[in-house]
Amino acid sequence: MNFDAHAPIYLQVVDALKLEIINGRLAAGEKLPSGRDLALHYTINPNTAARVYQELERQEICFTRRGMGTFVTEDKERIALCKSQMAEEALSKFLISLKDLGITKEEAIDMINEANDICLV
Amino acid sequence: MNFDAHAPIYLQVVDALKLEIINGRLAAGEKLPSGRDLALHYTINPNTAARVYQELERQEICFTRRGMGTFVTEDKERIALCKSQMAEEALSKFLISLKDLGITKEEAIDMINEANDICLV
DNA sequence: ACTAGTGTACCATGTGTATAGTACACTAGT
DNA sequence: ACTAGTGTACTATACACATGGTACACTAGT
Numbered sequence: 056m057n058f059d060a061h062a063p064i065y066l067q068v069v070d071a072l073k074l075e076i077i078n079g080r081l082a083a084g085e086k087l088p089s090g091r092d093l094a095l096h097y098t099i100n101p102n103t104a105a106r107v108y109q110e111l112e113r114q115e116i117c118f119t120r121r122g123m124g125t126f127v128t129e130d131k132e133r134i135a136l137c138k139s140q141m142a143e144e145a146l147s148k149f150l151i152s153l154k155d156l157g158i159t160k161e162e163a164i165d166m167i168n169e170a171n172d173i174c175l176v
Numbered sequence: 177m178n179f180d181a182h183a184p185i186y187l188q189v190v191d192a193l194k195l196e197i198i199n200g201r202l203a204a205g206e207k208l209p210s211g212r213d214l215a216l217h218y219t220i221n222p223n224t225a226a227r228v229y230q231e232l233e234r235q236e237i238c239f240t241r242r243g244m245g246t247f248v249t250e251d252k253e254r255i256a257l258c259k260s261q262m263a264e265e266a267l268s269k270f271l272i273s274l275k276d277l278g279i280t281k282e283e284a285i286d287m288i289n290e291a292n293d294i295c296l297v
Numbered sequence: 298a299c300t301a302g303t304g305t306a307c308c309a310t311g312t313g314t315a316t317a318g319t320a321c322a323c324t325a326g327t
Numbered sequence: 328a329c330t331a332g333t334g335t336a337c338t339a340t341a342c343a344c345a346t347g348g349t350a351c352a353c354t355a356g357t
Contacts, residue, residue: 060313062182063344074276089303100346105304121304122354138277145273146287152266155195156259164285166267181343184314210333221316226335242334243324 056097065106068097072107073116076127077138087117087125177218186227189218193228194237197248198259208238208246 056071058064075081087108088096094104108125111117116137119125128134153163177192179185196202208229209217215225229246232238237258240246249255274284 061184061187065344066182078278090305091303102347103345105306106344108304119304120354121352122302124303124354141273142277142279142287145270145277146284146291149266149270150288150291152262156263156266157199158263160288160291163267164288166263167271167281167285170267170271186314211335212333223317224315227314229334240334241324242322243332245333 064099065103065110068093068099068104068107069110069114072111073114073137073141076116076134077141081127083127083131083134084129085127087127089124185220186224186231189214189220189225189228190231190235193232194235194258194262197237197255198262202248204248204252204255205250206248208248210245 058067072081081087090104090108091101093107094101108117108119112119115128115133117125117127153160179188193202202208208214211225211229212222214228215222229238229240233240236254237249238246239249274281
């Protein structure tokens with residue numbers, strides 16, 4: 056995984072895991088990798104990995120049982136809410152940028168329609 | 177100005193000034209506040225303010241004359257290019273978020289149309 | 298009881314950022 | 328020459344983040 060140097064790694068991994076959960080690649084109630092395994096997978100420090108799970112627990116996306124591991128929440132509504140919150144946030148940031156730049160909604164929709172999907176790389 | 181704790185202050189001020197320039201509130205060639213005045217206005221440290229102008233100069237949005245001050249570039253095409261780059265970046269980030277969340281362009285356009293402008297607050 | 302796997306809690310180090318303060322160099326105007 | 332305003336440079340401190348390493352506590356299974 057490529058990390059953006061201008062944002063904390065642990066928050067970037069948090070977002071990556073949230074997307075895994077939202078898209079169902081990690082099911083509700085499923086066990087997540089241990090902190091040490093997560094560290095190996097993302098080539099980060101175990102301390103940073105532990106911080107990832109602390110943050111996910113703070114956001115109530117996951118829960119932790121000492122000695123057992125960290126698990127995806129059983130609450131599917133909580134997961135759905137997380138998805139809509141992330142969508143709202145993305146939309147809000149986009150609309151603020153448009154406003155700052157003096158771009159109208161109509162122009163924005165044109166930009167979206169014209170956007171080549173290749174630019175997503 | 178409210179700063180986001182998760183991003184360097186000097187970059188946030190850089191973006192704020194770029195928007196001032198793009199929207200013409202700061203004209204091409206116009207003199208910017210001195211580093212000390214900028215620091216007072218944004219209640220940041222003079223060192224941080226100096227870093228703001230160094231970054232704007234690096235991006236060729238401004239130029240600096242020792243002893244005289246920092247000025248907006250005279251090159252209006254450069255300013256226009258800056259605007260389109262920022263619009264591209266905003267669009268790209270939005271499209272990536274949509275893709276990550278599994279939201280189609282059509283759904284996104286619906287979201288934009290339904291968005292209440294109040295949410296821009 | 299023992300062991301392996303797990304979360305948790307430290308310590309130390311290095312880096313980037315922001316702050317505070319001081320000093321110096323250049324420019325324009327007087 | 329002098330002064331005020333400007334950019335620039337340097338030291339020092341503090342904090343968040345990331346890393347490396349070690350140690351301890353809990354859990355399940357044997």
